[in-house]
Amino acid sequence: MKIFYASFFLILVVSLNSASAQEVDSIPIDTKGLDIKLKRSPLPSRTGNLNFKAVPLAPIVVNAKVNYWKTRTSVGINFSQAAFSNNWTGGGVNSVALGGVVNYKAEYSKENYSYVSELILEYGKVRNKGQLQKKTRDRIFWDNKAAIQLSKNWYFFGSINFESQFDKGFRYFNxxxxxxxxILTSKFMSPGYLTESMGFxxxxxxxxxxRIGTGTAKQTFxxxxxxxFITPPDSVNRSESNYGVPKGKKFRNExxxxxxxNFEKEIFTNTVLKARYxxxxxYDRALSNIDHRLDITLTSKLNRLMNVSLNGVGLLDxxxxxxxxxxxxxxIGVMFVFPR
Incomplete structure (x- = not known):
C-alpha cells in the first residue's frame, strides 16, 4: 500500500511540473532589439535594376479560307445473276439484273442563309430468259432549296425541283x-414535272x-x-388525259x-433511314384529288464498300x-462515297 501511495505521489509531481513548463513556454517573448542572425539562402541573388528590351515580332499571316460548302457524292452498283441447267427439276429461269444509283448533295450555309441541292439518278434492268427485258428502277430527281432563317427553328424558303425518267416504260401483257x-406508257419528259414553291x-x-409551300406551281409535261397508252388499247375505261394533261396537249400548269x-438519320450503327413525304x-380541284408520295430508303453498310439497300415507293395520284x-x-452491291 505504501508503494502505491509513493507511485501516485510521484506521478502527480511530474504532471504538475509539465503543466508549469507549458505555461512558461506559452509566454510571448519580445524579440525587438535582439541580434538574431538568419541563415543565408544558398540560392544565388542579384542586386540592381533589371532592364527589359522589347523584341520586335513579325506578324504571321495564315493564308486560309473558310469553306461554307459541304458536298457528298455516293455511287452504287448492284448486280445479280441466276442460271439453271436444262434438267434442273426445281424450276427457275435464267436471269441477269443490273442497277445503279448516283446521289449527289451540296449544302451551303453562312450566317442565316442556306442553300441545298440534291440530285438522285436511278436506273436498273432485269432480263429473264424467254421474256422481254424490264426496268427495275428509273428516276431523275433534282431538288434545289434556298432559305433564310427567321428564328431558331423557322425559315423562309424558295425551292424548285425537277423529276422525270431516263428510259421508256411499258405495261406488259400476254x-x-x-x-x-x-405497251408504251411513259418515256423521258412524258411525264416530266417541274415544281416551284415558296413558304415556310x-x-x-x-x-x-x-416545308409548307403556301404558294406552289407545278408544270406537267x-x-x-x-x-x-396508260391503259390497254382494248380497255373500255380509256383515260381522257395523260398524267393529268388533256389528250393532244403537252403541258399543264397547276x-x-x-x-x-424529309427525314434522314443513322438509326442503327452503319444503318441510315431516309424518307421523303x-x-x-x-387549289382548283376537290380535296379528293390530293396527291401523296412517300419514298423510303434503308441502307446498311456491311463493310468499307459493300452495302445492302431496301427501297420502297408509295404513290396516290x-x-x-x-x-x-x-x-x-x-x-446488295458496292457503294463508293466521296469524299471518304
Whole structure:
C-alpha cells in the first residue's frame, strides 16, 4: 500500500511540473532589439535594376479560307445473276439484273442563309430468259432549296425541283397466243414535272424538316402525247388525259398548297433511314384529288464498300390511277462515297 501511495505521489509531481513548463513556454517573448542572425539562402541573388528590351515580332499571316460548302457524292452498283441447267427439276429461269444509283448533295450555309441541292439518278434492268427485258428502277430527281432563317427553328424558303425518267416504260401483257407484249406508257419528259414553291420551313434538328409551300406551281409535261397508252388499247375505261394533261396537249400548269417532309438519320450503327413525304393539294380541284408520295430508303453498310439497300415507293395520284401504286426493291452491291 505504501508503494502505491509513493507511485501516485510521484506521478502527480511530474504532471504538475509539465503543466508549469507549458505555461512558461506559452509566454510571448519580445524579440525587438535582439541580434538574431538568419541563415543565408544558398540560392544565388542579384542586386540592381533589371532592364527589359522589347523584341520586335513579325506578324504571321495564315493564308486560309473558310469553306461554307459541304458536298457528298455516293455511287452504287448492284448486280445479280441466276442460271439453271436444262434438267434442273426445281424450276427457275435464267436471269441477269443490273442497277445503279448516283446521289449527289451540296449544302451551303453562312450566317442565316442556306442553300441545298440534291440530285438522285436511278436506273436498273432485269432480263429473264424467254421474256422481254424490264426496268427495275428509273428516276431523275433534282431538288434545289434556298432559305433564310427567321428564328431558331423557322425559315423562309424558295425551292424548285425537277423529276422525270431516263428510259421508256411499258405495261406488259400476254396476247391470245400467249406471247408477251408491251405497251408504251411513259418515256423521258412524258411525264416530266417541274415544281416551284415558296413558304415556310420548320427544321427543329439536323435530320428532320417540313416545308409548307403556301404558294406552289407545278408544270406537267407530256412531250409524246400520241405515243402513250396508260391503259390497254382494248380497255373500255380509256383515260381522257395523260398524267393529268388533256389528250393532244403537252403541258399543264397547276397552283397548289404543298407539304414536303424529309427525314434522314443513322438509326442503327452503319444503318441510315431516309424518307421523303410529299402532299400536293391543287387549289382548283376537290380535296379528293390530293396527291401523296412517300419514298423510303434503308441502307446498311456491311463493310468499307459493300452495302445492302431496301427501297420502297408509295404513290396516290388519281391522274394516273385511282388506286395506290407501290414498288419495292432489295439490292446488295458496292457503294463508293466521296469524299471518304
Amino acid at each position: 396476247d391470245a397466243a400467249g406471247v408477251e407484249r408491251e 420551313e420548320y427544321k427543329p434538328n439536323k435530320y428532320f424538316s417540313t 407530256v412531250l409524246a402525247p400520241n405515243e402513250l 397552283l397548289a398548297f404543298q407539304v414536303v417532309s 410529299q402532299m400536293f393539294i391543287p 388519281k391522274d394516273t390511277d385511282p388506286k395506290i401504286q407501290a414498288n419495292q426493291t432489295l439490292a
